Amino acid sequence: MVLKKTLQSICLLNVHPNTTTSIVIQVVNDDGALLPCAINAACAALVDAGIPLKHLAVAICCCMAESGHILLDPSKMEEQKVKAFIYLVFPNSIVSVLPQDVKEHGIITSVTHGAMAVDDYFSCLKLGRAAAAEMSDFLRNSIKLKAGNDLSRAG
16 A cells, blocks of 8 residues: 555656556565565656656665664665664655645655654654665666667667
8 A cells, every 4th residue: 555655646647537557566586675675666667658757756764773773775684673664755856847746855655663763763764865865866867878778779
């Protein structure tokens, strides 16, 4: 349900009102951070399929270890040993294609498991936002590269 709601929030659903888009996520291997991985893969698939989006979404997992250290993108084993973890989804840009939908320091989805202090949550949010910015640059460059390759094949 979280995956569905997250993806629905970034899609421009009114562009093609009488159509249905189905996304099938097949998990081949789970090495941790499964929901963020599924969101990132689905977002890339939507872009590849040409589905109109308000903006791209970038998802990360942030864990709070018993020692107080914060881990980004944990493995499955690390995820099981921590006291709490958060799945965070950010828009890749504060600018949307919709003028009324400008997000300042926006967050699309936040899912927490376990207990953590509010300060720890905000620390994870800060680190997650920085990691999402790096991932956003990578995603944007990958899409540009693929678009360039597609154009060169068509010509």
